[in-house]
Amino acid sequence: MSAWRQLGRAYQTAALGFLIYKLGTLSVNALAFPVLRPRPPLPAAPRVSILVPARDEALNLPHTLPRLLAQIGGIQNGGAQSAVEVLILDDASSDDTARIAADLCAGLAGARVLSGLPRPPGWHGKPWACMQLGRAAAGDVLIFTDADVCWEAGTLNALLHALEHSGADLLTVWPRQETRTPGERLLAPLVDDVLLSILPVPITALPFASMSAGNGQLMAFRRASYHKVGGHALVRGEVLEDVSFAARLKARGGRVALALGGDLMSVRMYRHYAGPGGAVEGFAKSLHAVHGGSRSVMAASWLWHFGVYTLPWLPVFGGRVRPLLMLLGLLERLLVNLKTGRTRRADLLEVLLTPFTPLAALPVYLLAWQPAYRWKGREYTRAKERA
Structure with missing residues (x-):
């Protein structure tokens, strides 16, 4: 031969x-991979901070932010509205991000637009924006979500139920990919393929940092766990800050849970190929x-x-x-x-x-x-x- x-x-x-x-x-x-499902409100819902780092997101915010702001009245606690705040941080945008966010939040209690501080040496942009949001947040649960992620009615209840049921310190979710152009259809689904075909999700429950995954599009932390490891300072200079955060949190004894967004959460990552x-x-x-x-x-x-x-x-x-x-x-x-x-x-x-x-x-x-x-x-x- x-x-x-x-x-x-x-x-x-x-x-x-x-x-x-x-x-x-x-x-x-x-x-075995969990998928978010509509859930009733928790009997005792925690205070929640939904945190959005936004840099040059004028194209996305008119579509995504109204649905996100609707979550403020989306959970109930003993018959009374639970405390939910939405904080959007304008990270030195060059477009109308700050104005659009302010207009959409105007007159809505619990919604604020923050102006980002200059990025210190050694920090990447997104970790620094998230760090500022984490410091400003008042919630017992801190939910970091990207500005291009679209929430549906009931998403917050589903997230809180999944976090509570899993007992995790961090719940990270992969929204459903919305693809419309050929370029999007060629590349965006690779995110799901890597997630679902490389690592069996039961393995991620093992206490090994290498058996971790994270997605910065949606990361929900218990406040105490987030601040115990130093917040996003833990990954200040990382490109893959989401994956690194999940691994380092687990290495410090934290628990990480994964889920798919299902019908409750979607994202259109890139609107063009090049x-x-x-x-x-x-x-x-x-x-x-x-x-x-x-x-x-x-x-x-x-x-x-x-x-x-x-x-x-x-x-x-x-x-x-x-x-x-x-x-x-x-x-x-x-x-x-x-x-x-x-x-x-x-x-x-x-x-x-x-x-x-x-x-x-x-x-x-x-x-x-x-x-x-x-x-x-x-x-x-x-x-x-x-x-």
């Missing part, structure tokens, strides 16, 4: 094993850290995913395993959509984009290769390359 044939068989075996593992993990998570604030720039800012700060790992990652999801569809690829690899790749994407509730016709047709996803992700990898990156008008230098 030639060396090339041996290499081809080894590749096919590895790719098949990889897809089988991911499908097995997806099967576990399809049954350009400032687009999907390429958005995913590239984190990709270097996701791969442990190693360019060689990033390169190997892209080549591997191209080999698993794209190569089997090319005419040059042969072998009896080829149809099976093609089928399993599509099945993986389908199961992710079904678990996250993305079952509209257009969402299901996204499955057919699977072979093109590594190609669409190539510009993300190339941008992440650069030693510096830009996000929302700020320049950052990546952490030193690790071996």
Whole structure:
């Protein structure tokens, strides 16, 4: 047998094993991964602070903030309205974020717009904005949520029930992805795929920091637990501040719970593929850290995913395993959509984009290769390359 044939068989075996593992993990998570459901109010609802760091969010706030403000009257405590406040921090926006937020909050008790202070040395933008919000908040439960996340009626009750039921110090939630443009449909669902096909959710209950996950789009903390670890100062210089916070909280004895947003929470992350604030720039800012700060790992990652999801569809690829690899790749994407509730016709047709996803992700990898990156008008230098 030639060396090339041996290499081809080894590749096919590895790719098949990889897809089988991911499908097995997806099967576990399809049954075990919690999803937010409508719940009645808690008998004794806590004081709640909903905290929104906002930088250049004039496009999103008119759609998301009114629904968020509606949560102020959304929970009851013994027949009387429980204390809920919504704080929006304008983080030196260059657009009308502050004015729009102030107009929407006008006359509503419990809603305030804060002006962010200059960012100190060593801090990334979002952790600093969140730190200021955490200091200003009065609630017993601190819920940090991104300005592009859309809450539905009953979301707050569901969050408080999930936090109480889990007994966790941190509940982190992945909103349902809203995708409309081709660029969004190619890349945004990868967030769910990584979450649901890599780590079986029962493992995250183990007391190991490495078995953690976090999503900065929604992180609900018990106040005492948040301040005990120093708040967002714990991750002041981190790109992946959400993942790092969850891991470091767990390393200090805290408990972390995960959930999907289901019908109660959605997000439209990026409205276009390229350009400032687009999907390429958005995913590239984190990709270097996701791969442990190693360019060689990033390169190997892209080549591997191209080999698993794209190569089997090319005419040059042969072998009896080829149809099976093609089928399993599509099945993986389908199961992710079904678990996250993305079952509209257009969402299901996204499955057919699977072979093109590594190609669409190539510009993300190339941008992440650069030693510096830009996000929302700020320049950052990546952490030193690790071996």
